[in-house]
Amino acid sequence: MxxxxxxxxxxxxxxxxxxxxxxxxxxxxxxxxxxxxxxxxxxxxxxxxxxxxxxxxxxxxxxxxxxxxxxxxxxxxxxxxxxxxxxxxxxxxxxxxxxxxxxxTARRTAAVTLLAAQRLAPNTRGPLLIVGAGAQGKAHLEAFAEGLHVREVLIASRSASSAQGLAQHAQALGLQARVVQDANAALAECPLAVTCTPASAVILSAMPRQDGFIGAVGAFTPHMVELGPDLCRAMAARGTLVVDTADARHEAGDLLQAGLDVGQFDTLADVVRAGSGARAGPVLFKSCGWAxxxxxxxxxxxxxxxxxx
The missing domain is CATH 3.30.1780.10 (ornithine cyclodeaminase, domain 1)
Known part of the structure; x- marks a missing residue:
């Protein structure tokens, strides 16, 4: 009962x-x-x-x-x-x-990204760029505000009303928030970024700052994509690329469509067990979800x- x-x-x-x-x-x-x-x-x-x-x-x-x-x-x-x-x-x-x-789903995904940022992000001060203003965008906003004390948020979404609604929610939490039209351009002022879209098309293709961290959570099947292939390949070659689990080797659409061997990358478990701190240079954390x-x-x-x- x-x-x-x-x-x-x-x-x-x-x-x-x-x-x-x-x-x-x-x-x-x-x-x-x-x-x-x-x-x-x-x-x-x-x-x-x-x-x-x-x-x-x-x-x-x-x-x-x-x-x-x-x-x-x-x-x-x-x-x-x-x-x-x-x-x-x-x-x-x-x-x-x-x-x-x-x-x-929303809270555990945001918590996983938060843990990755706490362990890997070169610069955790923000501002934070959130691409996608749905449930995952809201969860990541709240998680990064609480867990990293981020105080400024930039929001990009294909839905203007959703972006404005999330900005108002951020302001109600005491954060500075504004809506931006160009997520790629906003990367230049945001050392932290998360992509939380339905993953039906590439929405981020610019390279992050040298002290940048991108958490990509929207694409969790081989056919979904948020990140441009050149961005993924550049992060694999010149930055740090970490996946949430080994299952990403057949689920991380962004990386697979870029032609990368996903099995070569460290997992979050590897990072936690190593106990290492923030990496030098930009970091891409690719999350696909896991039971x-x-x-x-x-x-x-x-x-x-x-x-x-």
Whole structure:
């Protein structure tokens, strides 16, 4: 039987996933040898959508994320990502929580990018350029404001109303924010940048500053793309290129379409285990998503539930 303490809506899910705790749990998960993450199942749906089934477990918690991705919903009142994350206790087999899937996806993705920036970005002061003003853009804005104390944000989006709405949200958080028309030109004044678009076309092709960090999260299949191929090849040759997991070798559309051997690049786990600090020169962090990140969110939410009990 499901009750209000088990089935969480978007706001309740967000409250269980504060960014500092989520980043800390992601870091712990990367050192946890009990974590098992099978390859996710992606079922194509009529009309261009996809059903994602993403299980993962450790010695205490098992979870599965079930979400639909519907690109046709972009720019409408319907979310492009919808679904749930089901969390189970391994010892008893009991269902512990049902989390809002889009909220988990947005917050764990932003937390992963934040962790990468904390470990790799040469300059974390900002301003921050956000390309794409949807749920991921909002999550990254909030994560970087809280986790890196960024105070100035530039926003580029193909939707003027969405860009303005995100700018107003940033201002409500006490940040300086403005909308820009040319994301490539804005890179010159922003040492931090994240791309959070539907990944249907190249939206960033300029090289970042020498102290620049780009976190690219929109493209998570071989056919999706946000970054120009010349940018990707230049970062591989003259900068630092890190991927979120080894699964990126067959999912990172930006890098694959640039003809790069994705398996040669360090993963975020490699970075965390090495304990190294910021790199010299520009950094590109390519994130494709992984059920392990959802497991970290499930662990965070279960721990938070215990604190609230």
């Amino acid at each position: 499901t009750d209000s303490s088990t089935l969480l809506d978007a706001a309740q899910t967000a409250a269980r996933l504060p960014y500092p705790a989520l980043v800390a749990e992601i870091t712990r998960l990367l050192a946890d040898d009990s974590v098992q993450v099978p390859q996710r199942l992606v079922q194509p749906l009529a009309g261009g959508g996809s059903l994602f089934v993403m299980p993962a477990s450790d010695s205490r918690v098992a979870m599965t994320k079930l979400i639909t991705f519907t690109p046709a919903n972009a720019g409408t009142a319907r979310a492009t990502i919808q679904g749930d994350v089901l969390v189970f206790d391994i010892a008893s087999g009991e269902r512990r929580l049902v989390l809002d899937g889009p909220t988990v 392990g990140w959802d497991l970290a969110a499930a662990r965070t939410a279960v721990a938070k539930r215990g604190q609230l009990a």
